Amino acid sequence: MPEKYSSIPIRVNMRIKFELNKTEFIIRIIKQSNNIYQPSYICETDQAAMVYSTPTAAINETYKKLFNVQTRYSGPLVMGFDDEKIAEELQVGVLFFPFKISVHNITVFIFALGSSTLEELNFAGTGYQSSFSHKFRGKQSLIVQSILKDKCQIDIYQQAEKIQTYSGVSPKDVWSKLKILNNIDEKELFGINNRHVIMAIQNYIDKPLCCVTDWSNVQIMIQAFEQCLKRKILVAGLNWNLFFIEWKNQQSSIIELSSHLTWVYSENYEFIDRELQAWR
Known part of the structure; x- marks a missing residue:
């Protein structure tokens, strides 16, 4: 299966304005205090200012309120994230944007980089973090994977509340403590075997940090x-x-x-x- 990869050119408090059905919509990206690992979205056209977990939900729910129809739009497409020129402009002057990869049909978000001298981790290190959604104990959960100074850690969230933490000396060790996804290579779940992630870490190591x-x-x-x-x-x-x-x-x-x-x-x-x- 070919690797899939896409960048997510978003930042907190970024606002994007566009027009649908001759009506102006403004989507704002926010960070909620109870879940720092996942962005949320508000459509400022909606006076109720409801918070949504995806831009697609924010746009479609607001559109439904305004026009009482079930028209469906793709949030990232409407916001222009498929346009390479827009994506490039949004990334000017920014050292790192989160991006997503596909691992056995699971969308894994790479949202922080860190490096080490450990070849077995493909030189990923302290500060590296990735996440994905999957069922845990029968409920849809956010699974956050982190590489810390002397361990690998998995934090599991349900409805923005942390319910469980696992730690181990390696991705394999920490994933052995969970009873899910045991048929997938642990480094793949962390994302550190993906060529785009390996390249991003290498750029993180090699790139002059500042002038x-x-x-x-x-x-x-x-x-x-x-x-x-x-x-x-x-x-x-x-x-x-x-x-x-x-x-x-x-x-x-x-x-x-x-x-x-x-x-x-x-x-x-x-x-x-x-x-x-x-x-x-």
């Missing part, structure tokens, strides 16, 4: 910090971003690293080589 012009971009800077600095900095709660802000605002183009790190460390702090090398 001076990116230092005001919080999303880019947080990713750079997570990948390059976080595990090598010994001081918890450090205001690391202040260093880059002060450096960018200074008049001189030359900076002496150790002395200027006093912007974020105490004056008498003693650095070890590993920590200084991380800043360099």
